[in-house]
Amino acid sequence: MHRYSWALAALGPVSSVVVSASPLAFRSPSYVSHQDRLDGVKEAFQRSWDGYYEYAFPNDSLKPISKTYDNDRNGWGASAVDAISTAxxxxxxxxxxxxxxxxxTINFNQTVEGAEQVSLFETTIRYLGGLxxxxxxxxxxxxxxxDQDSVDTILDQAVNLAELLSIAFDTPSGVPINxxxxxxxxGPVTTNEATNGIATIGTLILEWTRLSDLTGDDKYANLTRTGEDWLLNVKNPEVGEPxxxxxxxxxxxxxxxxxDGRGGWNGGTDSFYEYLIKMYLYDSExxxxxxxxxxxxxxxSITYLASHPSNRPELTFLAAYNGAGPDKLNFVSSHLACFDGGNIILGGLTLDNEDYIKFGLELVxxxxxxxxxxxxxxGPESFRWQDSKLTNASNNGAAPSDQAAxxxxxxxxxTSSAYILRPEVVESYYYAYRATGDTKYQDWAWxxxxxxxxxxxxxxxxxxxxxxxxxxxxxxxxxxxSFWFAEVLKYSYLIQAGEAPYQVSADHNNEWVFNTEAHPVRVAGKPI
Structure with missing residues (x-):
């Protein structure tokens, strides 16, 4: 494994203007740019891209050790499309x-051999969002x-892709098949799935609505809103809304x-909640x-899910649940769920709610x-803890003996020790920094x-x-x-960078909102 000189040098102190800010200084925080850190992230991007471009392009993902590729996202060049907003x-x-x-050159009508099954959710957040x-x-x-012809072609390709994916919404309820x-x-056909998850239903509306707004054709937004409405207006709340x-x-x-009534902020449910406040930011009317x-x-979440470990009660995590009541809580979380702090901070900024900002910072x-x-x-892929209050409860067991210390x-x-290049922790650092201007979050990200x-x-x-x-x-x-390019490298860069129109703003003047893959789209009604 190579170590790079910029990384070794940066382990020492960084010369910069230090800004101290209280969590409640979010109305007018100041920011610091670190050029040496930006250069380091750029180097990592270029190294990742060069390896991908030489050994994997135009396929989806690089296998960097064997110097070959995976077609894990239909064979349309997922890493390329996911990388464009970061580049x-x-x-x-x-x-x-x-x-x-x-x-x-992408032919969205065909996938590569062996990758015939296409995820509506993954294709939307990576490809449609990227386009x-x-x-x-x-x-x-x-x-x-x-040139402008190329720019126009990008929008044409987004329309082509959405037209092909639209078959997913042709169901009795309008709930799409993923x-x-x-x-x-x-052409494309649906599978025989009887159910779909709230993340894969509720994490489409930003990208498809933006496409409608860009093209003037409401059908794309309307398709996703039909499925979303079942999540906003639960038909059987005795089961579905604990x-x-x-x-x-x-x-x-x-x-x-x-x-079912199982849920929380982990994978399978996470980005449904994320998009609720982001859609309001996109168009409050x-x-x-x-x-x-x-x-x-x-x-x-604050009332029922916030939990503190028995021996570190100063820490806050969000529990999962399988129905209502303390006995239905599951004290488990994940790297994926660590976007929660950033999302709650964004909502606090959007709604001028300091309590939300402070709670989001606790989660960060x-x-x-x-x-x-x-x-x-x-951080690990997933982890557990013992709640500090529910003593002797059957759902609140102690750590296994080999992890007690x-x-x-x-x-x-x-509970799962992998790290698969996930972005969520750095993502939340980014929102914490943009809300407060406290440079400790830059240091944590670095x-x-x-x-x-x-x-x-x-x-x-x-x-x-x-x-x-x-x-x-x-x-x-x-x-x-591909999300290594779209998310980890982007958030690692933006948190160290200076002001730009697409940076998250703490002063209610956001011109852009990030989709769950960290692709920024222009807020509706904002001038070009």
């Missing part, structure tokens, strides 16, 4: 032009980097009723009810502790980036690792997924 922010014109040239973001950027702050099959003689605003996971495609549902979900601190506790300095020190124990660089650098790029609590991360999975 634009870094002003990497050469890479931008390479990606734009590729986008013009509409690129169009917004290239007709806005980065206009002129490529898994589609391409390459048949009659707490006000907090809903189950799986919805019946036939009639829009909920099949059209999506006022989304704000109300987000507030209900946050208030219930808890996720930071998961990074501090491991050998590699990187680890739990006593850190306030959590590891520490995380240095540890990821040290542990995950592999072959011609970066790889997921098997064990964050083992020397060198255990072993490599030989996998560099």
């Amino acid at each position: 634009l922010i870094m002003e990497n014109t050469e890479v931008v032009k390479q990606i734009v040239d590729h986008i013009k 509409v973001s690129a169009y917004d950027f290239l007709t806005g702050p980065f206009e002129g980097i490529v 898994d589609l099959v391409f390459n048949g003689p009659d 707490y006000p605003g907090l809903i189950g996971t799986n919805v019946n495609v036939k009639d829009g009723t909920f099949a 059209r999506f006022g009810v989304f704000k109300d549902r987000w507030i209900a979900a946050i208030d219930s 601190n808890g996720c930071h502790e998961t990074y501090l506790g491991t050998v590699t300095g990187i 680890f739990y006593a020190k850190n306030g959590y124990w590891i 520490d995380a980036f240095l540890h990821i660089n040290e542990t995950c650098s592999a072959g011609v790029g970066f790889s997921a690792v098997t064990n964050v609590n083992a020397a060198n991360g255990g072993s490599f999975y030989d996998s560099q997924e």
Whole structure:
């Protein structure tokens, strides 16, 4: 494993203007730019891109050790499309032009052999989100980097893709089917899924609404709103809404009723809640009810799900649930769920609610502790804890004996030790920094980036690792997924960068909102 000189040098003190800010200084925070850190993130991006472009392009994902590729996202070049908004922010014109040239050649009618099953959710957040973001950027702050015909083609390709995916919504209830099959003689068809999850139903509306707003054709927004309405207006709340605003996971495609009351902020449910406040930020007039549902979900999360480890009660995590009541709580969380602090901070800024901001910062601190506790300095895929209040409850067991000492020190124990290049902890650092101007969040993000660089650098790029609590991360999975470009590198860069129109603002003047894959799209009604 190589160590790079910029990373080693940056382990020492960084010369900069230090800004101290209280959590409540969010109305007018000041920010600091660290050029040496920005250069370090740019180097990691270029190294990752060069490996991908030489050994994997135009396929989806690089296998950096074996120097080959995976087609894990349909074979349309997921890493390229996912990288374009980051390349634009870094002003990497050469890479931008390479990606734009590729986008013009994608045939969305066909997937590569062996990748016939297409996820509506993953394709929306990575490809459709990447395309509409690129169009917004290239007709806005980065206009002129490529010719107008190419820019128009990007929007045309987004329309082509949405038209193909639209078959997913042709169900009795309008709840889409997530898994589609391409390459048949009659075009895409749906699978026979009886249910779909709230994340895969509720994390479409931003991208599809933006496409409608760009094209003037409301049908794309209307398709996603029909399915979303079943989540906003739960038909069988006795099953599907255990707490006000907090809903189950799986919805019946036939009639829009909920099949369970299991949920929380982990994978499968997470980004439904994320998009509620982001849609209100996108257009407060059209999506006022989304704000109300987000507030209900946050208030219930604070009241019912907020939990403190028995031996580290100063830490705060959000529990999962399988129905209403303390005996139904499941004290488990994940790297994925660590976006929660950032989302709640964003909502607090949007709604001028200081209590939400402070609670979001508590959650950010808890996720930071998961990074501090491991050998590699990187947080695990999933973890558990023992709640400080529910003593002797059957759902509140102690740490296993082989992790008792680890739990006593850190306030959590590891249930899945992998790190697959996830962004969520750095993402929440970003929102915490933009809300407060407190440079400690920049330092936390830089520490995380240095540890990821040290542990995950592999072959011609970066790889997921098997064990964050083992020397060198255990072993490599030989996998560099596309969200490494879209999210980890983007948030690692933006938190160290200066002001720009697409940066999250603490003063109610946000011109852009980030989709769950960190692709910025222009807020409705904002001038170009």
